[in-house]
Amino acid sequence: MTPTPAGPTSTATPSTEAFAAIEAGKPRLAWLRGSLQQLLAAASLIVIVVFFSIASPHFFTANNLISILTAATVTGILALGTTFVIITGGIDLSIGTGMVLCGVMAGVFLTYWGWPLWAGVAATIVFGGLLGLINGVNVSILGIPPFIATLGMMLIAAGLSLVISGTKPIYFNDTPEFQQIMNLSIIPGVRFPLGVVIFIVMIVIAAVVLSKTLIGRYAFSIGSNEQATALSGVNVRRWKIVIYTMSGLFVGLAGVLSASRLSSAQPTGGMGLELEAIAAVVIGGTSLQGGKGSIVGTVIGALIMAVLTNGLRIISVPQEWQSVAVGIVILVAVYLDMLRRRRA
Incomplete structure (x- = not known):
């Protein structure tokens, strides 16, 4: 028998595989891989804007553009948080009804209990983080698939919103300063809501994080x-919980802004917002399989969703057909993500 020669082999050890996975996960490399999708999304946004500008003289005006940014604020903040979750390969279907529940809790803190504005807003955001924490524990510790765990939370949040509010809207008539969080114009003589500024700040924070x-x-x-990643010594369970909790903080902030914009907490809303937010994330180049994504792409996706909805409304497309158009966009976004994965 011929003895096997001694010496190094080409077999990768678990530690080297883990190191390669960590390197593959670098945000810069992920950004480079997703840059083409971002460019396509940006080009699509420009095409949509040009189309609606030609279709209606009322579209490309300062007031309407501010309206688009205002409409993109809530969905965009939800999308910013869920970007982190989707990058991990997870999903969160509870962000829409979770946002509504947070708005209801803002009504409880400020209207029912009479808390100071800062305390009520802070408690609402923390409550959103608690919802995210529960999702993270269910997914990471209990091992429930993210789709099922967050679907359950979606239904729980929807039910709690109705129970806590008594199925009736909660109005913020006694706290007019709360209404200014979203609607206050920060530029004299120009309608530029504070909520849009908050959205921009959150974009910067999310990008840095x-x-x-x-x-x-x-x-x-x-x-x-x-x-x-786990073999490299990273506590995957803990970091998943952290990421879901952080996403919940974004949900809490979106709940504050949504309730502030409407000057009321509407317990029956929120359904469908999670799909718009997820669509915005996927349109921007974040893969549903995880490992790829960017905040810039998510913002572009959120603007596409807002421009599409606004433009269809301006050219008098019926509401039911607006829903059809948004559904088609979601299907196209998911299909393009599938194509990217096949070619990867």
């Missing part, structure tokens, strides 16, 4: 190869 912190780095790594 995704690209410059361990949360972003581990989100990409978990989505790229969860097993190898």
Whole structure:
């Protein structure tokens, strides 16, 4: 028998595989891989804007553009938070009804209990984080698939909104300063709502967290190869909980802005917003399989959804056909994501 020669082999050890997975999860590399999709999304946004500008003289006006940004604020903030979740390979179907429940809780804190404005707003955002924490525990500790865990939370949040509010809207007539959080114009003589500024600030914060912190780095790594990431010594369960909790904080903020915009907490709303937010994330180049994504792409996706809805309304497309158009956009976005995965 010929003895096997001693020496190094080409077999990768678990540690080297884990290191490769961590490197593959770097935000910069993920951004490069998704840059083409971002360019396509940006080009699509320009085409849609040009089309509606030609179709209606009322579209490309300062007031309407501000209306588009205002409409994109709530969905966009939801999309910012869920971007982190989807990058890990997860999903969160509870963000729409969770946002409504947070708005109801803002009504409880401020209207029913009479808390100061800052305390009520802070408690509402923390409550959103609690919803995210529960989702994270269900997914990470209990091992429930994200789709099922967050679907259950979606139904729970919808039911609690009705129970807590007594199936009736909660109005903020006694706290007019709460209404200004979203609607206050910060530029004299120009309608530029404070809510849009908050959205812009959250974009910057989300981009920094995704690209410059361990949360972003581990989100990409978990989505790229969860097993190898765990072998590298990363506590995957803990970081998943952190990411879902952070997404919940975005949900809480969206609940505050939504209730402020309407000057009331509407317990029957929210259904469908999760699909719009997820569609915005996918349109922007974030893969539903995880490991790829960017905040810039998500913002572009949120603007596309807002422009599409606004433009269809301006050219007098019936509401039912607007829903059809949004549904088609969601299907196209998911199909394009499938094509990207096949070619990867």
